[in-house]
Amino acid sequence: MKTFRNCLMTAVSAGLLGLGLAAPADAGAIRLGMTTWVGYGPLFLARDLGYFKEAGVDVDLKVIEESALYMAAVAGGDLDGAASTVDELMKYRSDDLCFKYVVALDDSHGGDGVVTQADVKSLKDLKGQPVALNEGSVSEFWFNVLLKKEGMTEDDVSITNMTAD
Incomplete structure (x- = not known):
């Protein structure tokens, strides 16, 4: 458990430093948005086990199932950051x-x-069968790689958009 805690706090501290929020005693608060995904579980564990508070950070985790909405909230200042995959970040990054x-x-x-x-x-x-996946996500990209290996495309199936939750 100590190794997990040290790794988690190192990663989170690096992230908070990148956001300019890490400080010794009282770093303040940070609001993070994210979709439902098991990979974000360590953030909830760190919050629930008091690791953030111990580091002087109040972390408010907001589950928002549509990445466009949490990225808009970051852009508008309603969130300080987001836990997201690189592909999502690149999708919404622009000159502005x-x-x-x-x-x-x-x-x-x-x-x-x-x-x-x-x-x-x-x-x-x-x-010809219906296939549910999160359109525009890594899941769709990966599924397309698999289809291509079989000489198929998305036109060969019937895609149904399904969010992560």
């Missing part, structure tokens, strides 16, 4: 809004998967 990525919380190496009915034995079995 220069979002900065300050800390990586997670690396995924083989943690993704496709869940199907038992009768689906390959991606080709999905031809």
Whole structure:
């Protein structure tokens, strides 16, 4: 538990430093938005276990299921930052809004998967079938890579947009 705590606090401290919010005794408050995703779990653990308070930071975590909404809240000053994937950050970055990525919380190496009915034995079995995924997300990108390997495209399936929650 001590190793987890040290790693988490190092990552969070680096992120807060990047936001200009880390200070010794009382760093103040930070409001972070994010979608529902298990990779953001350590932020909730750090909050609930008192690690942020111990470091002098009051962290308010807001779950907002649409990335466009939490990025707009950051741009408008309603949030101080967001826990987000790099692809989301790049999607909303512009000349007017220069979002900065300050800390990586997670690396995924083989943690993704496709869940199907038992009768689906390959991606080709999905031809003409409805497929639910979060449009515009890493999930859609990854699914397209899989489809391409099978000589397919999204036109071969029926995409249904589904948010992370």
